[in-house]
Amino acid sequence: MHQREAKSDLASSGGARGGPLALDAAQASATPAIATTARILARLKDLPGPLLPVLHEVQHELGCIPAEAVQTIAEALNLSRAEVHGVITFYPHFRSQPAARHTLEVCRAESCQAMGSEPLAAHARARLGCDFHASSADGNFTLEPVYCLGLCAQSPAVMIDGQPHARVTPDKLDRLLARTLDRASEHTLDRTPETTP
Amino acid sequence: MSAPIVIYVPRDAAALAMDADAVAHEIERIADERGVAVQVVRNGSRGLLWLEPLVEVVTHDGRVAYGPVAPEDVADLFDAGWLSPGNGDSKATPKTASSHPLCLGLTEAIPYLKHQERLTFARVGVIDPLSLQDYAAHGGLAGLKRALAMEPAAIIDEMVTSGLRGRGGAAFPTGIKWKTVAGTPSDQKYIVCNADEGDSGTFADRLLMEGDPYVLIEGMTIAGLAVGASYGYIYVRSEYPHAIATLEAAIARARSVGWLGADVHGSGRRFDLEVRKGAGAYICGEETSLLESLEGKRGVVRAKPPLPAISGLFGKPTVINNVISLATVPIILAKGANYYRDYGVGRSHGTLPFQLAGNLKQGGLVEKAFGLSLRDLLYEFGGGSASGRPLRAVQVGGPLGAYLPESQWDVPLDYEAYIQISAMIGHGGLVAFDDTVDMARMARYAMEFCAIESCGKCTPCRIGSTRGVETIDKIAAPGADARQREQQVPLLRDLCDTMMGGSLCALGGMAPYPVLSALNHFPQDFGIESSQSAAHAA
Numbered sequence: 001m002h003q004r005e006a007k008s009d010l011a012s013s014g015g016a017r018g019g020p021l022a023l024d025a026a027q028a029s030a031t032p033a034i035a036t037t038a039r040i041l042a043r044l045k046d047l048p049g050p051l052l053p054v055l056h057e058v059q060h061e062l063g064c065i066p067a068e069a070v071q072t073i074a075e076a077l078n079l080s081r082a083e084v085h086g087v088i089t090f091y092p093h094f095r096s097q098p099a100a101r102h103t104l105e106v107c108r109a110e111s112c113q114a115m116g117s118e119p120l121a122a123h124a125r126a127r128l129g130c131d132f133h134a135s136s137a138d139g140n141f142t143l144e145p146v147y148c149l150g151l152c153a154q155s156p157a158v159m160i161d162g163q164p165h166a167r168v169t170p171d172k173l174d175r176l177l178a179r180t181l182d183r184a185s186e187h188t189l190d191r192t193p194e195t196t197p
Numbered sequence: 198m199s200a201p202i203v204i205y206v207p208r209d210a211a212a213l214a215m216d217a218d219a220v221a222h223e224i225e226r227i228a229d230e231r232g233v234a235v236q237v238v239r240n241g242s243r244g245l246l247w248l249e250p251l252v253e254v255v256t257h258d259g260r261v262a263y264g265p266v267a268p269e270d271v272a273d274l275f276d277a278g279w280l281s282p283g284n285g286d287s288k289a290t291p292k293t294a295s296s297h298p299l300c301l302g303l304t305e306a307i308p309y310l311k312h313q314e315r316l317t318f319a320r321v322g323v324i325d326p327l328s329l330q331d332y333a334a335h336g337g338l339a340g341l342k343r344a345l346a347m348e349p350a351a352i353i354d355e356m357v358t359s360g361l362r363g364r365g366g367a368a369f370p371t372g373i374k375w376k377t378v379a380g381t382p383s384d385q386k387y388i389v390c391n392a393d394e395g396d397s398g399t400f401a402d403r404l405l406m407e408g409d410p411y412v413l414i415e416g417m418t419i420a421g422l423a424v425g426a427s428y429g430y431i432y433v434r435s436e437y438p439h440a441i442a443t444l445e446a447a448i449a450r451a452r453s454v455g456w457l458g459a460d461v462h463g464s465g466r467r468f469d470l471e472v473r474k475g476a477g478a479y480i481c482g483e484e485t486s487l488l489e490s491l492e493g494k495r496g497v498v499r500a501k502p503p504l505p506a507i508s509g510l511f512g513k514p515t516v517i518n519n520v521i522s523l524a525t526v527p528i529i530l531a532k533g534a535n536y537y538r539d540y541g542v543g544r545s546h547g548t549l550p551f552q553l554a555g556n557l558k559q560g561g562l563v564e565k566a567f568g569l570s571l572r573d574l575l576y577e578f579g580g581g582s583a584s585g586r587p588l589r590a591v592q593v594g595g596p597l598g599a600y601l602p603e604s605q606w607d608v609p610l611d612y613e614a615y616i617q618i619s620a621m622i623g624h625g626g627l628v629a630f631d632d633t634v635d636m637a638r639m640a641r642y643a644m645e646f647c648a649i650e651s652c653g654k655c656t657p658c659r660i661g662s663t664r665g666v667e668t669i670d671k672i673a674a675p676g677a678d679a680r681q682r683e684q685q686v687p688l689l690r691d692l693c694d695t696m697m698g699g700s701l702c703a704l705g706g707m708a709p710y711p712v713l714s715a716l717n718h719f720p721q722d723f724g725i726e727s728s729q730s731a732a733h734a735a
Contacts, residue, residue, distance in 0.1 A: 048511060049473075051493030056435075056474055077493075090495040090652075091476030093435045109397030109646075110592055110639070111628045114555035115583070147479060147646070149436055150400040151214055152628065153246035153553060153560025162438050166214035166249075 026072050036061050037069040041076040050077060051087055055094055063098040099142040100135040102180050104128070105159040108145045111152035120156050121145075123170040127177070140181060201234035202280050202291055205253040205260065207322070209242035209407045210439045211400070217250040219268040224252070227271055233280050241408020243322035244562030245309055253304055254291060257283055261293045262301040270299060309578055314540065315564045316548050317525045318401075321408035327446055329454060332411040338462075340530030344419045345464050352423040353379055356526070358534035360546030365391055365482075365519030366594060366623035367703075368545075368612045371526075374516060377506035378424040381514040388420045388429035389491065389510055389517040393475050393482040395434060396595025398626035401550040402520035404562055406433070406440040409524070410447035411456075414470070416523035418461060419530060420516050421468040429470035430510070432487050435477055444472050479650040483702045484517045486652060497652045498702045519624070521550060542568035545611045553579045555628035556588070572606040575629060586631040590639075590719065594623025596646050597707035599714035600636065619710065636719035637673040640712045641666055647708035658705025661696045665712065668692060672723050682725055689716070 023045075026038035040057045044050050054073060058065050065088055074081045088094045106121050121132075128136040128143055135142045151157035154166030158173065160180055168176070206212070206221040221237050228235040245251055248264035263274060274297060283292030294300055301307055315321075324331035332338070344352050357372030378386060390413065394402040406413060417429045433441050448470060451457045459467050473491055475481050481490045485499035488510050509515025525547070529537045538546045545567035551574055553560045558580035565574075571591060575581070582588050590600045599620035608614050615622050630639075644665035651658045671677060672685045693709035700706040716723060 049491050049493040052473065052476060052490065056476070083494075087493070087495050090497075091478050093475075093477035110596060110642070111398045111554040113639075113642070114628055114630045114634070146436060146477075147650070148395055148397045148399075149210075150394060150403040151211055152398045152400055152555065152626070153557070153562075154211060154214060154249070155555065155560075157214065159436075164210045164214035164439075166211065 023076050026076075031068055033062055033066045033068050034072050037072045038076070041073065045076050051079070051084070052091075055088060055091075059094060064095045066096065100139050101184065102140060102161050103142045103144060103159075104177070105144045105146040105149075106132075107147070107149050107151075107155070107157045109148040109152075111148075112156040115155035117156035120158075120168060120170060120173065124158075124173060127174065141177065201236040203236050203238060203255040204280075205238050205240045205255075207242045207250060208239035208326070208439075209249075209322075209404060210437070211242050211246050211404070212250040213439065215249050215265060216268055220250050220252065220266050220271060223268045223271040227275050228280070231275060233275075235280070238325050240324060241321045241326050242404055242562075243304065243310060244318065244404060245307065245559075246561040247559045248301070251301075251304075254279055256291055256293055258293075258303060260304045262304040262307065263294075263297070263299045264301060266299060273297070274299065309559060309561065309563070312577075313564050314548050314566050316528050316537065316540070317412075317521060318405065318409075318550055318562065318564045319528070320412065321404055324409065326408050326410055326443055327450060329411070329450060329456075332409075336531065337411055337527070338415060340527030341415050341419055341462065344422055344530050345462060345466070349379060349423050349425065352419065352530070355530060355534045356423070359529045359537045360534075360541070360544070361522065361525055361529060361537065362545070362612065363519060364521035364525070364549065364624065365484075366396075366621065368622075371518060371522050374506055374518070375420065375424050377504065378426070378514045378516050381507050383514050385428075385511075385513050386424055386426035387510045387513055387515045388417050388424070388426045388470070388523075389488070389505075389515055390417060390429065390431040390520055390523050391482065391484060391487055391517055392431050392433040392437075392440070392520045393487060394437075394520070394624070395479040395482045396597075396624055396626055398554040398592065398628035399552050399595060399624045400554075401552050401562060401625065403437055403440050405520055405524050405550075406437070407443050410444050411451065412524045412527055413444075413520060414447060414451050414457065416526035417470055418457070418468045419526050420518070420523060422466060424514070424516055426514075426516065427467045427469070429468070430491055431470060431472045432475060432481070432491060433472055434475040434481075441472055441474060448472065478652075479646075480652045480702075480704060483704065486702070487517070488515065495652070497654050498704075500701060521624075540566035542566075542609060542611050543613055545613070549610070549622070549625045551610075552624075552626040553629075554626060555592075556582045556584055556631045557629045558583045567611050568609050570607045570609055571601065571627065574610075574627065575606065579629065582629065582631045584631045584633075586633065588629050589632040589634055590630045590636060590715075592628045592630075592639075592711060593626070594621040595626055596643060597621075597703060597710060598623050598626075599710045600639065600718065601714070602718040604718075619714065621707070621710070636715040636722040637669065637724075638722075640715040640723075641669040641673070643708055643711040643715075644669060647704060651704060655699070655701040655705060657696045657699040658701070658708070661692055661700075661705060662708060665689065665692055665696075665708075669712070669723075672725070677724065682723070686716070686723075686725060 029035045070084050074084045132145045149157045151166045157166045251264035252266045253260040277294040277297040279294035280291045320335045353375050361371045362368040457469050461468050478496045480486045481496040486496040490496040505515045540547050548566050550564040563578050592600050644662050647662035653659045668689045696705050
């Protein structure tokens with residue numbers, strides 16, 4: 001319902017597709033994703049090469065880059081939707097669907113392999129009951145591979161919600177995951193889905 | 198009231214990954230409880246990464262190191278008297294708790310550090326990375342001040358004379374690149390810093406950006422003066438959130454005191470820069486792909502020519518250099534080209550920050566002049582394997598670098614000597630493996646990685662890497678008979694040849710290096726006779 005209203009907002013901008021009028025209209029959109037995206041675009045669209053900064057900011061605010069944001073971005077930057085979609089899907093960091101509450105990234109590059117990251121990755125999969133690029137059934141963790149965190153002298157390494165951890169054993173990983181959930185439940189009041197993977 | 202005791206607790210991601218924040222917090226809490234006045238400074242990492250968090254206490258004799266310190270060790274260190282008044286002239290110089298098992302003595306006297314030749318990394322781990330005063334007090338800005346008094350052409354001559362070659366891996370002479378940009382007329386030119394350090398086994402860029410960001414800013418400013426560029430971008434991978442935060446804070450502070458902006462150091466010259474964040478694509482470490490990404494496109498490799506030096510970012514002449522190359526510029530200008538040139542061997546001048554990673558007891562950063570051997574790094578510095586098993590193979594230069602067997606560990610680390618053995622020094626990262634490694638599996642991984650990260654523009658890389666995985670699977674399959682292997686090995690070599698000769702950039706062009714080196718040096722892991730492999734390798 002909200003989405004339909006938003007589209008009519010854009011259409012009612014008098015044929016000014018891609019122009020400043022469309023961006024003004026989008027900022028007033030009833031669809032939060034479109035309004036947020038338009039607000040970000042108003043701030044960043046005049047940067048040289050604005051697309052990556054815009055996508056980072058949208059994902060930071062919304063937790064992902066939803067389909068409705070793509071249209072708004074394309075119009076504001078005078079790109080086709082296909083071009084924006086192409087960029088989003090080229091870069092592993094960008095996601096079209098929101099991640100779980102927390103993101104666990106396990107390094108799978110050579111240095112970590114030399115120190116047992118493959119058994120660690122197997123443990124993470126078993127523990128969360130999901131494969132890479134997927135989320136645990138309870139919605140707590142998204143599991144992602146990462147190819148090097150720059151902690152190669154302290155392999156194997158993982159990152160949880162942007163915080164690095166080194167020399168991780170399966171036991172240490174279990175403790176880190178439990179600690180992440182404990183801390184989250186301490187802040188139940190302001191608990192919102194993680195926005196940065 | 199005497200001055201507080203100064204304690205250094207690193208803020209580098211390598212220390213944070215081992216709970217450095219909790220250690221710093223615990224030190225402040227217990228000091229407060231026991232009524233000891235302390236000032237905790239968050240420095241960069243000294244690069245002795247097996248000792249992180251490496252806590253240092255300033256004493257009368259110098260900085261005394263303790264490590265690796267876990268939060269639960271802190272109370273014990275207080276009990277051992279690490280902050281007790283010493284023989285110095287004030288309370289601010291405690292004695293050394295040398296009886297404590299974590300005490301390492303004076304930091305500068307630790308052999309791992311003492312035997313290094315730190316030029317680019319001179320300040321990393323020593324200073325508070327964001328303190329403008331610390332930077333200036335430890336030799337910062339000397340290079341820029343000299344450059345401001347020089348003609349642009351003289352700065353470039355200095356760079357050419359220094360012999361500095363691109364530290365990102367390609368080893369192209371930095372001065373020559375600058376000369377091309379300087380000689381290309383344009384209303385706008387750019388300095389781009391490649392901080393997309395995606396190679397496994399490398400972390401020098403990260404340590405530098407988190408430990409001494411102003412040296413990178415200074416180096417980029419000098420590059421701007423030399424070629425006539427007024428704006429710069431630092432493209433940092435999104436996997437390095439702490440480096441990004443440190444750089445952004447440093448740039449803001451530098452701007453606020455006029456180190457960046459419309460009037461750099463009151464010279465009337467303009468230079469400013471910003472950080473741009475990558476998004477997880479390994480290929481964006483390739484320079485033309487990085488430029489595409491900065492322009493807001495998919496990171497697809499560009500065909501060369503035109504060189505970025507002539508038509509780079511937004512079609513303008515662009516200097517694109519690695520973090521370490523740019524961060525080495527200030528010391529070259531400060532101490533003179535010949536000072537830097539005198540380090541090293543042959544045509545490999547200066548020093549390289551080697552990164553010891555993987556299965557090593559003492560992993561970390563070792564900045565040394567070119568010419569030492571891998572064996573020195575692995576045993577003198579690295580202390581042998583972490584697992585206690587014999588080392589078997591070392592991958593030098595990242596995921597596209599060759600695996601070297603023990604017979605090649607005495608070759609001097611020198612760009613040309615490495616090319617002769619079909620290997621590359623690259624960004625100076627080395628990943629050690631013990632004798633449990635399955636080299637056929639590592640060869641397969643090299644192809645698999647290439648398939649995951651290929652930008653897809655050229656066929657040898659896009660398709661070849663997937664065919665490579667399949668072919669290695671056929672060779673190394675447990676059920677494969679000798680005849681099947683015999684047929685597949687020449688196919689794999691042929692495929693590697695196509696990739697090396699036909700790929701547009703180093704990803705497809707060099708992914709065969711780890712594959713072929715594994716096949717040539719460790720044929721038994723593929724289930725083939727060494728004689729057959731040697732015949733092909735010859």
